Amino acid sequence: MIDCCIFDLDGVVVDTARYHYLAWAALARELGFEFTPVQGEATKGVSRMASLEIVLRAGGLEGRFSAAERERLAAEKNARYLRFVSQMTPAEVLPGVAAFLHDVRSRGVRTVLGSASKNAGTILDRCGLRPLFDAVVDGNEVSRAKPDPEVFLKGAAAVDAAPSVCVVFEDAAAGIEAASRAGMRSVGVGGGASLSAATMRLETFAGFTFEQLAMKIDRD
Structure with missing residues (x-):
């Protein structure tokens, strides 16, 4: 039943998964490394902060940022993502x-x-x-x-x-x-x-x- x-x-x-990936990949490039589509698969269905940890781990940057800096990085990613989302249509x-x-x-x-x-x-x-x-x-x-x-x-x-x-x-x-x-x-x-x-x-x-x-x- x-x-x-x-x-x-x-x-x-x-x-929208591709928009999340593009936003995370852009952040990774700013931090000095490439975040691949294969690595991006691990962020699917995962919260924003948990996804950030996946990205930082991929670049060998885990433990490099304070909690406040992590919040800032997550906010930067979300701003990029929202720019994509703001253009979405029913199509x-x-x-x-x-x-x-x-x-x-x-x-x-x-x-x-x-x-x-x-x-x-x-x-x-x-x-x-x-x-x-x-x-x-x-x-x-x-x-x-x-x-x-x-x-x-x-x-x-x-x-x-x-x-x-x-x-x-x-x-x-x-x-x-x-x-x-x-x-x-x-x-x-x-x-x-x-x-x-x-x-x-x-x-x-x-x-x-x-x-x-x-x-x-x-x-x-």
Whole structure:
């Protein structure tokens, strides 16, 4: 039985992962090293400060900055990212996502956004998606990064849904682990091998229906 679908944002609903990477890569170049797309994969689904630690570690700079300096670096990255986000339009919603959200909601199933991003609300508004979610839990409301299950448990609580009837849609291994730790089933979105622990895999939402989800999840 599925009563609630919880969606990560970056790489699941919209393709903002590339904007995060570009902003982190620009910061890394300012610090004197290159941050590669492969290294950038580790920042997916991770909080801003945890992502900064990943970037600094990649450049051999861990332990080089005070807490205040780390906050400044994270703020610089976020300013770059927001410049990208401010130009987003509904055309950047990933294929099939809006149709799937409408389908889910037509069945009386609640929809929740559960994201580490502190800019989730801005992105939803820019892309015209906010009316398609019953609740939004983002990085402004959680203190523990995935794979801690906090964001998903708060998302379920926001719509009074038990974890056992929630399905999480994620594109990162940390998010799949967080869903499991929350006692929820999961859908790994995209082709990454790191999503093998998900209850089911989904290449794209294009053409995907709630009925297909229910059949697959219930069978597994």
